[in-house]
Amino acid sequence: MDRYAVVGNPIAHSKSPQIHAAFAAQTGQALSYEALLAPLDGFAATVAEFRAAGGRGLNVTVPFKLEAHALADRLTPRARAAGAVNTLAFGADGVLGDNTDGAGLVRDLSHHHGCNIAGLRVLLLGAGGAARGALLPLLQAGPAKLTIANRSADKAVALAREFAAAGGSPLDGCGFPSLAGRRYDLVINATAASLSAEVPPLPPGLYSDGALAYDMVYAKEETPFMRAARLDGAARVADGLGMLVEQAAESFALWRGVQPDTGPVLGALRRALAAG
Numbered sequence: 001m002d003r004y005a006v007v008g009n010p011i012a013h014s015k016s017p018q019i020h021a022a023f024a025a026q027t028g029q030a031l032s033y034e035a036l037l038a039p040l041d042g043f044a045a046t047v048a049e050f051r052a053a054g055g056r057g058l059n060v061t062v063p064f065k066l067e068a069h070a071l072a073d074r075l076t077p078r079a080r081a082a083g084a085v086n087t088l089a090f091g092a093d094g095v096l097g098d099n100t101d102g103a104g105l106v107r108d109l110s111h112h113h114g115c116n117i118a119g120l121r122v123l124l125l126g127a128g129g130a131a132r133g134a135l136l137p138l139l140q141a142g143p144a145k146l147t148i149a150n151r152s153a154d155k156a157v158a159l160a161r162e163f164a165a166a167g168g169s170p171l172d173g174c175g176f177p178s179l180a181g182r183r184y185d186l187v188i189n190a191t192a193a194s195l196s197a198e199v200p201p202l203p204p205g206l207y208s209d210g211a212l213a214y215d216m217v218y219a220k221e222e223t224p225f226m227r228a229a230r231l232d233g234a235a236r237v238a239d240g241l242g243m244l245v246e247q248a249a250e251s252f253a254l255w256r257g258v259q260p261d262t263g264p265v266l267g268a269l270r271r272a273l274a275a276g
């Protein structure tokens with residue numbers, strides 16, 4: 001049986017084993033998928049051991065995505081642009097590194113929220129790893145414009161400069177106060193603010209009619225960002241559970257050549273989260 005795993009530290013909370021077991025059952029693929037706790041200074045050794053024992057691929061989560069990027073022999077264009085890797089595939093020709101987070105976000109938006117990015121005014125909040133991972137897939141989806149806004153404005157400006165050549169859409173970076181008077185159709189929170197029950201300090205009136213506010217974080221109830229967005233006029237709000245399932249599906253497809261049906265898996269996960 002082919003072996004796969006998710007590696008991180010901590011890892012006990014990970015929903016990836018559950019998601020991949022559901023994909024495997026649904027598509028009739030014979031594989032096992034486990035959670036691997038790597039010591040903070042032992043990522044490369046953990047990967048080497050897993051590979052030597054016949055492992056075929058790994059998902060990589062916090063805090064090892066940069067190390068996984070360094071470890072890969074070859075990178076997909078989206079992993080190179082992200083500067084981080086969340087998926088490793090082991091083959092006869094070495095280790096392939098991919099980043100499926102951004103593609104997972106775009107697929108969640110289109111498949112589960114009826115939100116096609118082409119032609120939309122998009123605001124991406126944050127300039128850390130999650131924002132960086134999302135940028136190339138977002139730009140490739142053809143927004144009318146894309147603004148990156150971050151607490152530390154200089155990081156948003158630098159990120160916009162770095163990705164300016166990547167897509168045809170106008171791209172700019174700024175701090176939160178500079179957003180005053182602007183309106184967006186889709187606002188994506190890729191900051192870590194929700195993890196500490198905070199909300200990025202955004203000027204009021206950002207949301208256009210029918211706008212969607214999307215938080216990459218997921219929770220049993222609405223996140224603080226989702227609540228604040230609703231109060232500021234966002235017509236629809238969503239959390240990042242679908243992104244989690246879709247990035248897993250992209251990894252599964254890379255490894256197995258089969259695209260799972262994510263709808264039922266997301267539904268089961270949502271019900272379990274609500275009941276938990």
Ligand code: NDP
Nearest residue numbers: 126127128129130151152190191192193198216240243244
């Ligand atoms: P990083 O630590 O790399 O980046 C953190 C970012 O958040 C920075 O831009 C930082 O701004 C900003 N930030 C932190 N606290 C605040 C605050 N109180 N107010 C405003 N801005 C703040 O984190 P990641 O990019 O790796 O992760 C961001 C989030 O995305 C996490 O919550 C993570 O769980 C989520 N995520 C979800 C995924 C999914 O599948 N659903 C996948 C990947 C990530 P500054 O530069 O000024 O410090």
